[in-house]
Amino acid sequence: MRHPKELGWVGFVLHHLLPSAWREELLGDLIEELNGYIIPSRGAVRAKLWLYQQGASAIIAGLWHLLHRGGVMAKRRWLLSLLIGLLGVLQSLDSGVHHSSGWVLGLVALAVFLPVVGLLLDVGQPLWLGVASAVLLTAARAISPIPLPELHISLVFLVGFPMVYYVMYQQNTAGGARGAV
Amino acid sequence: MSKDGLPGAFEQFVLLAVLRLGEGAYGMTVRRELEEKTQKAVSLGAVYSTLERLEQKGYVRSFAGEGTEARGGRAKRFFAVEGAGLSALKEALEATDRLREGLAVLAPTGVTS
Numbered sequence: 001m002r003h004p005k006e007l008g009w010v011g012f013v014l015h016h017l018l019p020s021a022w023r024e025e026l027l028g029d030l031i032e033e034l035n036g037y038i039i040p041s042r043g044a045v046r047a048k049l050w051l052y053q054q055g056a057s058a059i060i061a062g063l064w065h066l067l068h069r070g071g072v073m074a075k076r077r078w079l080l081s082l083l084i085g086l087l088g089v090l091q092s093l094d095s096g097v098h099h100s101s102g103w104v105l106g107l108v109a110l111a112v113f114l115p116v117v118g119l120l121l122d123v124g125q126p127l128w129l130g131v132a133s134a135v136l137l138t139a140a141r142a143i144s145p146i147p148l149p150e151l152h153i154s155l156v157f158l159v160g161f162p163m164v165y166y167v168m169y170q171q172n173t174a175g176g177a178r179g180a181v
Numbered sequence: 182m183s184k185d186g187l188p189g190a191f192e193q194f195v196l197l198a199v200l201r202l203g204e205g206a207y208g209m210t211v212r213r214e215l216e217e218k219t220q221k222a223v224s225l226g227a228v229y230s231t232l233e234r235l236e237q238k239g240y241v242r243s244f245a246g247e248g249t250e251a252r253g254g255r256a257k258r259f260f261a262v263e264g265a266g267l268s269a270l271k272e273a274l275e276a277t278d279r280l281r282e283g284l285a286v287l288a289p290t291g292v293t294s
Contacts, residue, residue, distance in 0.1 A: 021233060026226070026229055028248065028257065029252070037213075054226070057224035058226030064230060
């Protein structure tokens with residue numbers, strides 16, 4: 001089912017981040033309670049605050065669920081995302097990005113953040129996330145006031161590791177051993 | 182004692198809410214019942230993750246209802262307490278009662294001893 005338009009951008013975020021095990025039911029409950037009880041009793045503004053609060057706590061509960069209930073593959077995915085995040089940060093620091101401007105630092109942080117979060121939330125699409133990271137790193141190198149020749153080495157971790165993981169994951173899924181949620 | 186140990190405090194609250202609601206127990210009603218009776222803010226995410234944990238322990242079972250227009254066509258997921266859940270809940274409440282026994286400081290409001 002598509003993301004619920006009744007909940008605005010919160011619905012879009014929840015639709016993509018909640019565990020599939022209870023995504024549809026929770027979204028249905030939110031729509032029903034928001035329109036049937038919260039808006040009539042609290043008004044539109046406070047209802048929006050209620051929705052943001054419910055959305056944020058649902059995402060936290062969902063992440064907790066993925067970590068603890070996702071099986072062996074999910075735990076490997078969390079460990080791997082921590083590892084690539086760490087290696088990405090270390091390689092970026094090693095290439096001297098911290099001596100560059102704030103904009104460059106922001107672009108590099110986003111380039112590391114995207115594949116890490118993509119893997120953490122099991123978004124899939126490692127190639128496209130990798131392309132996005134490569135574009136961000138290239139932009140960072142282009143605008144950097146100091147040369148950052150070794151910056152792209154971090155793509156080995158940011159793109160390579162998730163792609164290897166998903167190849168292994170698909171093999172497991174094909175063998176009927178899907179452990180992730 | 183049940184093999185998964187005694188249910189935690191929030192698990193006990195959720196089991197009690199599901200019992201109180203009977204056939205009308207689904208995410209939203211459980212959340213509202215908890216909020217009304219505990220007078221504390223309760224999130225739907227916490228309710229769902231707890232219900233799923235209880236289902237994995239065999240304390241509750243769930244079944245799908247029909248989608249309605251008020252829910253954007255999304256189905257409800259109803260919950261019911263299983264025998265194992267009832268036993269675990271009784272065990273936990275009895276343990277609480279035994280621990281509470283004789284403690285004047287925790288006597289229910291309006292009762293003096």
